[in-house]
Amino acid sequence: MSDLAKEKAARLLKKRGSLSSLGSHEVRAKEAFAKTKDSISTVSYMEEPGHHDDIPRPAVQMENTYQLRPARRFPVLTVKDILKDVLTSYLQEEKYEPELCRQMTKTISEVVKARVKDLMIPRYKIIVIISIGQIRDQNMRMGSRCLWDETNDNFSSHTFKNSSLFATATVYGVYFE
Amino acid sequence: MDEDQSAEEVTDTKIIIAVESTIGNSSYQHSKINQWMSGIVESSLSQLTKLGKPFKYIVTCIILQKNGAGLHTASSCFWDNSTDGSCTVRWENKTIYCIVSVFGLAI
Numbered sequence: 001m002s003d004l005a006k007e008k009a010a011r012l013l014k015k016r017g018s019l020s021s022l023g024s025h026e027v028r029a030k031e032a033f034a035k036t037k038d039s040i041s042t043v044s045y046m047e048e049p050g051h052h053d054d055i056p057r058p059a060v061q062m063e064n065t066y067q068l069r070p071a072r073r074f075p076v077l078t079v080k081d082i083l084k085d086v087l088t089s090y091l092q093e094e095k096y097e098p099e100l101c102r103q104m105t106k107t108i109s110e111v112v113k114a115r116v117k118d119l120m121i122p123r124y125k126i127i128v129i130i131s132i133g134q135i136r137d138q139n140m141r142m143g144s145r146c147l148w149d150e151t152n153d154n155f156s157s158h159t160f161k162n163s164s165l166f167a168t169a170t171v172y173g174v175y176f177e
Numbered sequence: 178m179d180e181d182q183s184a185e186e187v188t189d190t191k192i193i194i195a196v197e198s199t200i201g202n203s204s205y206q207h208s209k210i211n212q213w214m215s216g217i218v219e220s221s222l223s224q225l226t227k228l229g230k231p232f233k234y235i236v237t238c239i240i241l242q243k244n245g246a247g248l249h250t251a252s253s254c255f256w257d258n259s260t261d262g263s264c265t266v267r268w269e270n271k272t273i274y275c276i277v278s279v280f281g282l283a284i
Contacts, residue, residue, distance in 0.1 A: 105250065109252060110253055113253040125255060126254065129250065129252040130250070130252070131249065132249045134246040137244065138241070139241075140240070140242070141214055141239070141240045143218055144235060144236060144238065145219065145236050146234065147234040147235075148233040148234075153233070174235075174282050176284075177284055
């Protein structure tokens with residue numbers, strides 16, 4: 001019986017993920033209860049980790065898909081072609097003007113998002129970032145770092161330049177598990 | 178929604194701290210720019226991971242020399258509004274502009 005209780009305690013410790021000495025004291029106290037009320041104690045422990053979550057859960061509950069990998073990966077080269085296409089067609093002849101470029105950034109980001117959505121890649125979330133700036137003998141550096149799943153998520157980017165302005169477009173595709 | 182707002186404020190503060198600790202009072206120096214960029218992005222990302230939430234993060238940083246030139250940035254996102262969010266912080270001193278954007282996507 002004590003072996004069974006110890007096994008349960010080990011499983012509970014793994015579920016809770018806490019290895020502090022406080023945790024072990026709790027487990028020992030609960031072992032005593034476990035001997036008298038076996039089935040009830042295990043059920044209550046399994047529900048408790050859910051209550052410790054601070055993150056607000058979304059209203060929609062989704063079923064398991066049992067799908068480990070995406071059906072179609074994020075098509076980096078296709079998206080780069082889209083970016084090249086859109087940036088060249090919208091900005092080839094333009095000069096830098098504050099009002100025009102303000103509108104242009106918003107329009108281009110919407111257009112790129114719509115075209116990437118048209119590719120219909122299931123279960124991918126898309127983030128499009130467009131920057132348009134004036135060329136004025138200054139230096140600029142853009143960098144980004146991502147914390148995601150290397151095998152499923154990817155990004156694609158393109159830069160366009162003409163005599164008075166430059167434009168950078170980056171699209172991140174993140175798989176929704 | 179209140180929780181979301183306070184989480185954004187917390188993220189805001191953390192990013193500002195990360196930027197200040199890296200660039201702080203420096204003037205624009207071309208040789209150091211690489212270092213600054215990696216420093217800011219890495220410290221922001223590590224601060225975010227310390228929060229321990231089930232999110233994938235994308236951190237973008239733009240460092241610009243103050244030269245009278247204009248810059249416009251826009252972003253458009255296709256995601257789940259109830260669980261995902263973004264936050265952008267603009268920081269400046271006498272010679273540098275720094276824009277840091279953080280996108281958080283729920284798993």
